[in-house]
Amino acid sequence: MTQPLLKVTDVVREYRLPRPSIFSKQEWLRILHGVSIEIAPGESLGIVGESGSGKSTLARAVMGLERPQSGQIMIGGKDIYALDRTSLRDARKGFQAIFQDPYGSLDPRHTVRTIISEPVVSLERGVSAAERNRRVAEVLDAVGLPAASADKYPHEFSGGQRQRVAIARALITRPSLIVADEPVSALDVSIQAQVLNLMMDLQEKFGLSYLFISHDLGVVRAITDRVAVIHLGRFVEQGPTGEVFDNPQDPYTQALVAAVPKPFSGRRKSKRQQN
Amino acid sequence: MTQPLLRMADLSVELPIGDTKIDIIANTNLELGRGERLGIVGESGSGKSITALAVMGLLPQKMRVRGELIFDGHDLAKMSEETFCKFRGRRMAMIFQEPMTALNPVKPIGAQIAEGRILHLGETRADAEKRARLLLDKVGLPAPRFNLDLYPHQLSGGQRQRVMIATAIACEPDLLIADEPTTALDVTVQAQILDLLNDLIDDTGMTLMLITHDLGVVSEMTNRIAVMYAGRVVETGRTDDVFARMAHPYARGLFAASPHGAGLMPRPAGAGRPRLTAIPGVVPDPFERPPYCTFADRCGFVRDDCRQSMPALDLLSTNEGIEHRAACLHPCESLVRP
Numbered sequence: 001m002t003q004p005l006l007k008v009t010d011v012v013r014e015y016r017l018p019r020p021s022i023f024s025k026q027e028w029l030r031i032l033h034g035v036s037i038e039i040a041p042g043e044s045l046g047i048v049g050e051s052g053s054g055k056s057t058l059a060r061a062v063m064g065l066e067r068p069q070s071g072q073i074m075i076g077g078k079d080i081y082a083l084d085r086t087s088l089r090d091a092r093k094g095f096q097a098i099f100q101d102p103y104g105s106l107d108p109r110h111t112v113r114t115i116i117s118e119p120v121v122s123l124e125r126g127v128s129a130a131e132r133n134r135r136v137a138e139v140l141d142a143v144g145l146p147a148a149s150a151d152k153y154p155h156e157f158s159g160g161q162r163q164r165v166a167i168a169r170a171l172i173t174r175p176s177l178i179v180a181d182e183p184v185s186a187l188d189v190s191i192q193a194q195v196l197n198l199m200m201d202l203q204e205k206f207g208l209s210y211l212f213i214s215h216d217l218g219v220v221r222a223i224t225d226r227v228a229v230i231h232l233g234r235f236v237e238q239g240p241t242g243e244v245f246d247n248p249q250d251p252y253t254q255a256l257v258a259a260v261p262k263p264f265s266g267r268r269k270s271k272r273q274q275n
Numbered sequence: 276m277t278q279p280l281l282r283m284a285d286l287s288v289e290l291p292i293g294d295t296k297i298d299i300i301a302n303t304n305l306e307l308g309r310g311e312r313l314g315i316v317g318e319s320g321s322g323k324s325i326t327a328l329a330v331m332g333l334l335p336q337k338m339r340v341r342g343e344l345i346f347d348g349h350d351l352a353k354m355s356e357e358t359f360c361k362f363r364g365r366r367m368a369m370i371f372q373e374p375m376t377a378l379n380p381v382k383p384i385g386a387q388i389a390e391g392r393i394l395h396l397g398e399t400r401a402d403a404e405k406r407a408r409l410l411l412d413k414v415g416l417p418a419p420r421f422n423l424d425l426y427p428h429q430l431s432g433g434q435r436q437r438v439m440i441a442t443a444i445a446c447e448p449d450l451l452i453a454d455e456p457t458t459a460l461d462v463t464v465q466a467q468i469l470d471l472l473n474d475l476i477d478d479t480g481m482t483l484m485l486i487t488h489d490l491g492v493v494s495e496m497t498n499r500i501a502v503m504y505a506g507r508v509v510e511t512g513r514t515d516d517v518f519a520r521m522a523h524p525y526a527r528g529l530f531a532a533s534p535h536g537a538g539l540m541p542r543p544a545g546a547g548r549p550r551l552t553a554i555p556g557v558v559p560d561p562f563e564r565p566p567y568c569t570f571a572d573r574c575g576f577v578r579d580d581c582r583q584s585m586p587a588l589d590l591l592s593t594n595e596g597i598e599h600r601a602a603c604l605h606p607c608e609s610l611v612r613p
């Protein structure tokens with residue numbers, strides 16, 4: 001068997017709770033209770049689960065941003081929390097993130113050009129400015145933004161346009177793994193379709209892998225091969241996406257599948273008209 | 276007929292650039308009666324949030340409103356900031372698209388929710404915080420895990436969004452504008468929030484303007500819908516009628532692109548992953564909108580006359596007193612769904 005690109009083993013992550021007073025005991029809240037997942041090269045894994053169940057926490061741990069209290073995160077065979085700074089920088093070229101809150105993750109003082117080329121500047125020293133600009137134009141085009149966007153600031157964009165800037169930034173180093181936390185939830189369906197299609201194209205072209213977090217089961221079904229369902233910090237079900245959604249085994253997964261709003265179902269409306 | 280709660284007549288939002296001006300929103304006409312539920316859908320960048328911000332008096336600094344914008348008999352375009360402050364949060368409130376920009380990062384969540392009741396309703400801090408507690412419970416953030424003294428950064432994306440929802444409904448406003456209120460929420464929590472908004476509307480007669488790209492949510496939550504494209508309303512009518520016909524080709528494209536359609540189909544074995552049906556091309560930049568149908572360059576039904584003038588929002592039919600209109604010279608006739 002080929003070596004997995006990402007291997008997360010028994011990861012535990014806890015947060016400190018605010019102390020009611022300085023004399024009270026420090027309490028910890030366990031968010032991830034020893035979770036494990038694997039992604040093969042070129043594969044995409046979806047993570048779905050309730051709000052607050054620990055999806056973004058897992059994403060932050062995988063991105064090397066928050067060290068778990070215990071457990072291991074291996075990317076391309078390397079334990080990312082055991083690397084020194086230079087090796088980590090080399091490794092970082094290979095994985096990029098798209099975060100949940102596009103505004104919070106884009107520095108408002110910088111132009112889109114600066115924001116998008118930042119990973120190249122910090123991770124690929126020695127790339128010329130002209131080459132950088134060419135790549136900025138290329139990724140802007142790929143996410144469907146006009147080339148002139150490069151010289152604008154984040155606040156001059158709509159919510160969905162900002163999210164596309166975040167996606168462009170993640171693509172520019174041609175990483176092999178992209179951790180995408182709700183990457184399309186701020187997008188309208190047409191742009192969403194374009195972005196998802198783009199992500200699929202890139203996957204086929206470059207053999208990219210995705211760790212794809214979304215609460216939209218339609219989106220997850222469209223783009224992932226396998227899905228893992230997280231509930232209260234534990235995975236309750238994992239398997240091929242179609243199988244899990246068509247025939248959910250765990251009660252939480254069943255509730256999730258049943259709660260999807262459907263156009264034309266008129267579910268809530270008929271309830272409303274009754275009372 | 277009784278006076279509508281909100282009336283936009285020939286409303287435009289202009290942005291000065293150098294010595295020219297561009298219209299981010301162009302000549303919009305919309306009315307909202309009390310207790311009505313209007314959905315706004317449309318492409319990213321089409322002007323949904325700007326329309327909402329215009330109503331709230333929170334437009335980005337350089338932008339100006341032109342035309343009529345009347346809320347309960349008051350002309351919002353002429354209202355002083357002082358009066359606006361009394362309305363905002365009390366008579367009209369908004370759930371913002373990006374929770375992190377709307378919440379104050381250095382203020383505990385309880386104080387943020389209670390603020391409006393202290394300021395607008397003159398409640399004591401103790402009463403207002405009691406109310407804040409109740410609201411947090413209702414949005415699915417119960418005590419003791421979610422105490423009033425938590426800060427926004429200690430919450431997940433969806434939890435922050437719910438704090439903002441609690442803040443917006445705290446004073447039971449007459450008009451609630453919800454800009455993508457459930458985008459960061461999984462479907463089970465989303466269902467809980469939609470039920471909560473539903474009950475609130477039924478109990479208080481609140482008016483809802485719901486901006487969302489989730490066609491499932493609009494169809495479940497609203498009676499009337501406006502489809503926006505490039506700063507204009509291109510189709511409007513009863514939600515059911517618009518969904519049944521989708522007279523404007525853009526509206527059709529929007530539905531076809533929904534992962535509810537393509538993504539949920541079983542995947543043919545062996546073949547590559549099926550692509551979603553995106554609408555080809557991109558929405559024109561506000562600077563480069565043509566003087567004719569703005570959808571022409573992407574439209575599958577385009578004909579010569581489409582590039583000669585701007586189609587007006589013409590009447591197609593009237594159903595239960597609500598007009599179905601579309602801004603298209605060659606509206607689709609056949610029903611998508613009977």
Ligand SMILES: Nc1ncnc2c1ncn2[C@@H]1O[C@H](COP(=O)(O)OP(=O)(O)OP(=O)(O)O)[C@@H](O)[C@H]1O
Pocket residue numbers: 015016017029031049050051052053054055056057058100428429430431432433434459460461
């Ligand atoms: N810095 C922090 N301090 C304390 N608790 C935190 C902190 N960050 C997150 N949490 C808590 O950890 C839990 C998991 O958060 P996480 O952001 O991983 O959720 P999520 O699954 O991404 O949810 P959502 O779908 O709402 O984004 C939440 O209950 C949240 O309140």
Ligand SMILES: Nc1ncnc2c1ncn2[C@@H]1O[C@H](COP(=O)(O)OP(=O)(O)OP(=O)(O)O)[C@@H](O)[C@H]1O
Pocket residue numbers: 155156157158159160161186187188290299317318319320321322323324325326335372560561
């Ligand atoms: N502060 C600003 N300065 C200049 N242009 C702006 C500003 N804010 C928004 N715009 C532009 O106005 C247009 C409408 O933006 P708006 O935020 O209303 O879009 P939207 O329909 O809400 O899209 P989304 O679904 O992506 O949130 C966009 O083309 C955007 O680029």
Ligand code: SF4
Pocket residue numbers: 523524525568569570571572574575576577578581586602603604605606
């Ligand atoms: S007016 Fe013409 S180009 Fe515009 S949407 Fe209608 S058919 Fe298409």
Ligand SMILES: [Mg+2]
Pocket residue numbers: 055056057100181431432433
């Ligand atoms: Mg999250």
Ligand SMILES: [Mg+2]
Pocket residue numbers: 158159160323324325372454
């Ligand atoms: Mg918006």
